[in-house]
Each structure stands twice: as structure tokens, then as C-alpha cells.
Amino acid sequence: SAVISQKPSRDICQRGTSLTIQCQVDSQVTMMFWYRQQPGQSLTLIATANQGSEATYESGFVIDKFPISRPNLTFSTLTVSNMSPEDSSIYLCSVGREETQYFGPGTRLLVL
Amino acid sequence: GQNIDQPTEMTATEGAIVQINCTYQTSGFNGLFWYQQHAGEAPTFLSYNVLDGLEEKGRFSSFLSRSKGYSYLLLKELQMKDSASYLCAVRDLLADSNYQLIWGAGTKLIIKP
Numbered sequence: 001s002a003v004i005s006q007k008p009s010r011d012i013c014q015r016g017t018s019l020t021i022q023c024q025v026d027s028q029v030t031m032m033f034w035y036r037q038q039p040g041q042s043l044t045l046i047a048t049a050n051q052g053s054e055a056t057y058e059s060g061f062v063i064d065k066f067p068i069s070r071p072n073l074t075f076s077t078l079t080v081s082n083m084s085p086e087d088s089s090i091y092l093c094s095v096g097r098e099e100t101q102y103f104g105p106g107t108r109l110l111v112l
Numbered sequence: 113g114q115n116i117d118q119p120t121e122m123t124a125t126e127g128a129i130v131q132i133n134c135t136y137q138t139s140g141f142n143g144l145f146w147y148q149q150h151a152g153e154a155p156t157f158l159s160y161n162v163l164d165g166l167e168e169k170g171r172f173s174s175f176l177s178r179s180k181g182y183s184y185l186l187l188k189e190l191q192m193k194d195s196a197s198y199l200c201a202v203r204d205l206l207a208d209s210n211y212q213l214i215w216g217a218g219t220k221l222i223i224k225p
Contacts, residue, residue, distance in 0.1 A: 101157070
């Protein structure tokens, strides 16, 4: 498995502002993923973040809105930019290891 | 196209057995996963099937039939703490990443005393 931490665990933000979410893994991993999960819904993949290359975004998600950094093999950040109430959600990072994915605890975001 | 179907919600009684089904259609297949997610928490990995048959892990078992595009998760001796959502996910052989998964909408399991 993997030990994954996320910061912040939760936040309440004003519309128009930006929030950067950090994801730290206990050991080096090649693949990191960022997901969004809205209340009562399943997981929606935002992007895949590989170290040393630009993130790959899924349909409906763009870099200007969700910039991602992956400076090394144990860390990544996701920024939610120019937030609106529709961005209220849980944001989860996950890592690929042993042919499966393991998830961090999530960041609960409420945009007012 | 790619599609994963599972029931939205199921109810079962403490101490009983419940089977949660998952059917899938993908361009290629390279493994099926079950995750458990308690309300307000992150998903946790339960099981992985890549070959046909039953994988047993304590009270939980997972079954796969690749020819039918079908899997189920079997939970025995249900406990109240098993109340959670159960997510079915498939790894598509043609995905860009070996770790990328296609997710079902999840089945909310309610356990009653």
C-alpha cells in the first residue's frame, strides 16, 4: 500500500479565489492522479501527473482552471483557480503502486 | 465505448450475506478492482481480479467472468461497519497509463440491525 497525506484537509473559500492542495507520498511513485468527487457521486478523474512532464487532463478539465505541479516523485499540488460554488467538492489524490491505486484522505472544499 | 454498471443502493441485514454486482464494457480489459468508501472518507482498496474465478479475502470475496463482462463482490457475516459505498473499477488495456482506472458510480450498501 502507500501512506498519502493531503493538505488542507478542508477549507471554506470565497468565490474568485484560488486554493492549492498538496499531496505527499511516503515513497517514490511514478503515477499520481487527481480526482474530484461531488456529494453522492463517484470519482471523476481530473488529470494524471507524471514527474518531469506536463499533466494529462481529462475531457472537461483544463490546465488554466486546475494547474498541477509534480516537482518530484513524492509530491504534487493541484490548484483550483478562480473558484465558484460549483467547485465545492472533495478533491482526492491517488498514487499507482503494485498495479492498483491508493488514495489520500481527501480535501473537502466549500466555495461560498 | 466504456461503461460500468452497478446498482445504486442495496440494503441488507446484519449477519447476512450480500452480493453486489458489476457489469462492464471496455475496449480492452486488464483487471477489475473493488474499493470500499465510508461516508466522508477516501476509497480503500479491497480486491483485484484479472483472471476468471473467485478470490477470497476473509469475509469478502470477489468474482470475475471476463467472457460475461461481469463481477460481483460478496460480503459475508455482515457487520454494521460494512455500511459504505462499494466502487467497481476496471483497468482498460488500452489506457494511457497502466494504473488508470474506469470507475463505476458506486453501490451504497445500508446494513440494518
